[in-house]
Amino acid sequence: MKYLLLINAAVTPEGDVEGCTPADWMAYDKEVRDAGIFVSGESLADLVTATTVQVDADGRRTVTDGPFAETREVLGGFYVIDVPDLDVALDWAARCPGSRGGSNIVVRPVADFG
Amino acid sequence: MPDHPPTMSTEHSVGMVEQVFREERGRLLAALSRRFGDLDLAEEVTSEAIEIALEKWPVDGVPPKPGAWLMTTARRKAVDRLRRDKTYAARLAVLQVEADRTGPAPAADVDGELPDDRLQLFFTCAHPALPAEDRVALTLRCLAGLTTPEVARAFLVPTATMAKRIVRAKKKIREARIPFRVPAADELPERLPGVLQVTYSIFTEGYAASSGAELQRVDLAEEAIRLARILHGLMPADREVAGLLALMLLIHARRDARTGPDGELVLLDGQDRGRWDRAMIEEGHALVLQAITGPPGPYGVQAAIASLHDEAADVATTDWPQIVALYDVLLALVPSPVVALNRAAAIALRDGPEAGLVLLDELTDEPLLRNYHPYHLARADLLQRLDRLPEAVAAYREALETAGTDPERRHVERRLRALEDDC
Incomplete structure (x- = not known):
């Protein structure tokens, strides 16, 4: 069963994630890969680089800068992991540096249409 | 399996059948959920097995091992269902393979002795990933064996509302795959309080209903005690x-x-x-x-x-x-304002009303107590004992506004009337 771990990171004004170091992230990433549960995962570039696209009913495209963070947490990255059940997924989420220091992780099962 | 010879006269059977169902429903559900990894299928075939028993037992008598009889019947129904619906069966098979990958294999049934999987079901129903109100509803439905209309009555909501809530909770269990398992020893301190909280909240709703015409709902309190007895039996x-x-x-x-x-x-x-x-x-x-x-x-x-x-x-x-x-x-x-309130009331009885009132007044800004009926009632009582009557009247009025049930309201009204006669 695949779960998406959405990492909502609490960032400092300088753009760093609170309460953890790059070494913490590398260690966690290695654990996920070594455990054989890694499906995919990326760390996202800073939110100021984000762009929003919307197409209206007439097919007109609107491109805007943003979104901007409305709270201190921004979507900073994600993992998709393949584990037997929710409890195991929650354990992996709890071990992720992105669950600490005011950051949080939303765990969403990936829909299975098989 | 040959049918067991009748062991009871038919006039006893109907009552006996209902008794057995109350006791066995949770066990059956737990064992079948564990075996097939699906609460819906478990519920469906449990109900079917009970229906068959309702037809057969009054005629043939109650079998000597009613629980085992129900289990065998339900399991056959489940196998039938899976034969008819191959897609469903394939999905459950995948689930089962994955469950076996993590957990130990389910204990084999000794003849007539059902393994008791209810503890797993307690932890699933009280899983922190479910909304608190759904945990209570599921526990009453799956472990206390209440019907959905009974659960709805217990919480004074329409049956349709409760049915939706239970469907939503089961959907989350199935689709987010909340496992049927007892947490490991190192996780227990984190997870057991949730199970106890669900049980205790059923009791407190029964002990002091939050709203309605009656003060106590004895049936609900007794359900909670029954659940706690089961838990105590499972974790002595x-x-x-x-x-x-x-x-x-x-x-x-x-x-x-x-x-x-x-x-x-x-x-x-x-x-x-x-x-x-x-x-x-x-x-x-x-x-x-x-x-x-x-x-x-x-x-x-x-x-x-x-x-x-x-x-x-x-x-x-x-x-x-x-x-x-x-x-x-x-x-x-448990550093909670409600505990602080009870402590203040005990101090009033140990050291006198003045000492208690000082502590109560320190709690006056607690948001949790602002609309908490017992707080205002305790304060009114101490003020009255101290002969500070106008303040006591004001506090009784607040107690009146925050009372949830009719008996609580009438109690305050009586005291208020007596006090105003004295003034």
Whole structure:
């Protein structure tokens, strides 16, 4: 069963994630890969680089800068992991540096249409 | 399997059948959920097995091992269902393979002896990933064996609302794959309080209904005690489980004395202690001893407090110093304004109303207590004892506004009228 771990990171004004170091992230990433549960995962570039696209009913495209963070947490990255059940997924989420220091992780099962 | 010879006359059978169902429904559901990894399928075939029993048992008699009979029948129904629906079967097969990858294989059934998987089901129903109200509803539905309309009545919501809530919870269990498993020893301290909380919240709703025409809903309190007995049977060595059961027994023992002839509220100091249930108190005492042998948890401490009340002949001779000491322990374990309120009330009885009132007034800005009826009632009572009557009247008015049930309202109205006559 695949779960998406959405990492909502609490960032400092300088753009760093609170309460953890790059070494913490590398260690966690290695654990996920070594455990054989890694499906995919990326760390996202800073939110100021984000762009929003919307197409209206007439097919007109609107491109805007943003979104901007409305709270201190921004979507900073994600993992998709393949584990037997929710409890195991929650354990992996709890071990992720992105669950600490005011950051949080939303765990969403990936829909299975098989 | 040949049909068992009749063992009971048919006139006994219908009542007996219902009794067996109440007892066996949770066991069946738990065992089948574990086996097939799907609560919906487990519920469906449990109901089918019960329907068949309702037809057959009154005619053929109740089989000697009714639980095993129901289990065999339900399991056959499940296999039939899976044969008819290959897609469903394939999905469950994947689930099962994955479940086997993590957990130990389910215990094999010894003939007639059903493995008791209800503890797994308790943890699934009380899983923190489910909304709190759904945990309570599922536990009543799956483990106490209440029907959906009964659960709806218990929470004073329309059956359709409750049915939706239960469907939503089961959907989350299935699609987010909340497992049927007992947490490992190192996870238990984190997960067991959730299970106990669900059980206790059923009890408190029964003990002091949050709204409605009646003060107590004895049936709900008794369901909670039944659930706690099952839990205690499954985890006999756990001191907090013993403490929870003890607490509920020691409070429920006073049920008959808590209301007067017209359903009015009678507080502890006015209760006829001769009407307390002595057998239940005895049972509670024995469990308290187990619960507080070693560092006690919150339920053990509350049970010890309830036990001191139940032991005393009246309010005047109650061991208030000991009760205050236990509230100090409780406040350290659970720093909540409600505990602080109860501690203040105990101090008022140990040291006098003035000392209690000082502590109550320190809590006046607590958001949790602002609309908490017992807080305003306790304050009004102490102000009245101190002869500060206009303030007492104002506090009774706040108590009136925050009362949830009709008996609570009438109780305050009576006291308010008496006070205004005095003024």
